[in-house]
Amino acid sequence: MFGLSKGKYMVRVAVTDHDVRAAQSLRYLAFHGGDGCDVDPFDADCVQILIENTATQTLVACFRLLPLARGSDIGRSYSAQFYNLSALEGFQGPMVEMGRFCVHPDHHDPDILRVAWGAMTAYVDENHVEMLFGCSSFQGTNAEDYLDAFTILRQRHLAPRRWLPRVKAPQVFRFARLLRRTPDAKLAQLRMPPLLRTYLLMGGWVSDHAVVDSHMNTLHVFTGLEIAAIPEARKRLLRAVAR
Secondary structure (H helix, E strand, O other): OOOEEEOOEEEEEOOOHHHHHHHHHHHHHHHOOOOOOOOOHHHHHOEEEEEEEOOOOEEEEEEEEEEEOOHHHHHHOOHHHOEEOHHHHHOOOOEEEEEEEEEOOOOOOOHHHHHHHHHHHHHHHHHOOOEEEEEEEEEOOOHHHHHHHHHHHHHHOEOOHHHOOEEOOOOEEOHHHHOOOOOOHHHHHHHOOHHHHHHHHOOOEEOOOEEEEOOOOEEEEEEEEEHHHOOHHHHHHHHHHHO
8 A cells, every 4th residue: 555656646644743734624625625634633533545636646545544453442433433333252263444535626527436446446455454444424514415325225235234333422423223215326425425336336234324524514424344245347447546
């Protein structure tokens, strides 16, 4: 993953305070708009990943990784603030939480997301990770804007019962209980966050409720991906990007 380069994009690990501040500034711009720094206590324990346009020396995307030795460590994760993850404490393999993923609002090249997943694939392979997880966010806190997407999640992508996160946050949208409708599949795909779409294409699953996060102005669902469940054809495509 270190120094991964594809086309005009390069992925690298933040190594200086300046690198970390650049990521935090991009996060603030993407999540809140304007100038500022998106900072929280989890940054200190995370590996910060930067994706840069090598031609312009511009930071176009970033995310952070929190490695965990096994499920019993999941209480240390960012996601554990919002979800009761006790069901996942029994997971025996290495895990990694992917968080704060964002793309600069002026850059819309789909290759940015492909390169990001290539980097994640390299990290997973190098560190023998068995589960990738995080919070996948819908912009805004009005669930009515995403009913078709939530209905598709309820019908096709709920977590296996053995791993299902339980409610912890004070304000949630229980879409698995409430939604009984025929979704517009095309509209659902349009409203689904690109990162979440990619998780689902690889066999990922979600919590049965969304957390209303007023601080970040998002609705988010816990998202998990068991590496062993990724289809072999998809793994080959990802590893081709990762090389």
